[in-house]
Amino acid sequence: MSKNILLLPGDGIGPEIVAETRKVLEVVNEKYDLGLELNEALVGGSAIDATGKPLPDETLAAAKAADAILLGAVGGPKWDTNPDFQIRPEKGLLGLRTELELFGNLRPAILYPQLAHASTLKEEVVSGLDILIVRELTGGIYFGKPRGIREKEGGVREGYNTYVYDENEIRRIGRVAFEAARARNKKLCSVDKANVLEVTVLWREIMEELKTEYPDVELSHMYVDNAAMQLVRAPKQFDVIVTGNMFGDILSDAAAMLTGSIGMLPSASLDKNGKGMYEPCHGSAPDIAGQGKANPLATILSAAMMLRYSLDQGQAADAIEAAVSKVLDQGLRTPDILSEGMRQVSTAEMGDAVVAAL
């Protein structure tokens, strides 16, 4: 039975890192007889340039038909000033998330032992770090209505957005997080601002309600400002963190940066059946696009996550992860993770090295 994989290179360094990941997927496809069919489509700024839309109908249809999706990155200064807010690269990404109902975003922050020095934090604070942030991805203030910019009486303009969650949205992301915690170290920290925001009072209440279904998981609550502090102070206190879309955006980036090697971190966005879109945690880095400086490993590791979670191919996923570990052991480094005594390689050399290690 063949599996239909949609590759969405996107903008900036997206095409380069997806190209390397494609090489890796082609090799495991053959070696493990996975029956993957790899197709590509446009999204983001490159789709705006080609079609006028950040998420062309064709791309959306292909994404719906696919068994899994691998995305590079979207966005860049070229499109940032577009006055029509609907015609921005990010709308392509947000459109995919909602249209496919990819509400469960898993963002691991893991410190690779070979890269321990890359962190700006002291080694004892981050060594062995392994946190999973579960971020709600299709609700909250990102999608809440009403939203916009309007004129008040007297011609004064005001901008407004709506932060909204209903019980069901909270419950389904809560279950993803409790399940993830159950499969890990059984500690779940729910992050909210329940001392100020009513929407997160409901969030906290539903998390408490779910606790009774997962008596083996230890649930705690933390205000978002404190969570940002605790990530810097003592990140290893966390196992799984669950939070809404906006707080999750901020905290997962902070957590990723604790490792010092955001170029290494994959992510998964899943729907209720486990179908998913996989992408690196980092962005499109337009400043280094096309220069062979980008680190393809986060995207390659995202492909491994894809094989494991959406395609049930744990063996092939393991093989990719082992190959990545091997190239790190060999001392190969793209510029973002370079340190003394290591060998600097280009994006393509890194991809080739992973292929060779397979």
Place this chain on the structure above:
Amino acid sequence: MSKNILLLPGDGIGPEIVAETRKVLEVVNEKYDLGLELNEALVGGSAIDATGKPLPDETLAAAKAADAILLGAVGGPKWDTNPDFQIRPEKGLLGLRTELELFGNLRPAILYPQLAHASTLKEEVVSGLDILIVRELTGGIYFGKPRGIREKEGGVREGYNTYVYDENEIRRIGRVAFEAARARNKKLCSVDKANVLEVTVLWREIMEELKTEYPDVELSHMYVDNAAMQLVRAPKQFDVIVTGNMFGDILSDAAAMLTGSIGMLPSASLDKNGKGMYEPCHGSAPDIAGQGKANPLATILSAAMMLRYSLDQGQAADAIEAAVSKVLDQGLRTPDILSEGMRQVSTAEMGDAVVAAL
């Protein structure tokens, strides 16, 4: 001419740290003949216990009449479960901020050279750190309406809050930030999420508009997720950061924790005339309340800020800051900043040492 200072000890460690600060204020009052009259009032959980309200009318009236206000901290688990959202300690603090229109929140994150080791970040990343976060404090999602928890059709509950800013609110906090940057290193970074939230598209637009009034200040923009990352990666790239209420809450706590000594950081919340409320950046720490373990220095330094900004007593402020520096040089440390070779002291011993150093 006498000056009327309102002390609001609040909850948790609040009373202890304000008591030490009171000693310090009494000494400088005499020494520099400041004519300060110190009064106290209830706010937060202790006010709920005594009067049923987190911000009693009497306290609000006293705050309005005062020339400046010094707050300890509010909040604690005892009141967290109060089902009536209006009867929570935080509402006392938020009420003071809005009623007095204290829209300009200045939160410095400064690394004291004597405490460089306290940071969880590597010394080269944070040594000499000196950032100022300017947070809008009386608008945004903290106060936006509509807000609440309601039933939708079918009985499903949803929580909702409104993130809203008008041009005038953005402009007045923008000016505070541009002025602050002008008085420092002339670099201002405005933090938003303009790729997703319309309210922050307006924010960015107004900041750009203000730039023309401050041609000597270099303005940049950063998305909030990236800002959280950059604070961890390379915090010294920042001089002044300006942002809204919610993002400011999160980023200022993260920035404060970079120093490793949040027990040292003061803050000011100012109205349009420079009248202000001063408080430590840290919270009420109910877990250590009443044990003499709290660090009073952030509150003492907040009193120094108060003398400088609201009372125009720069000399007395300098004297307090010099005294704090001296006790650090003497090796005195409360438990939160203790390190090898230093002498552990209690809250009161620390306060007495500052008094002696004056």
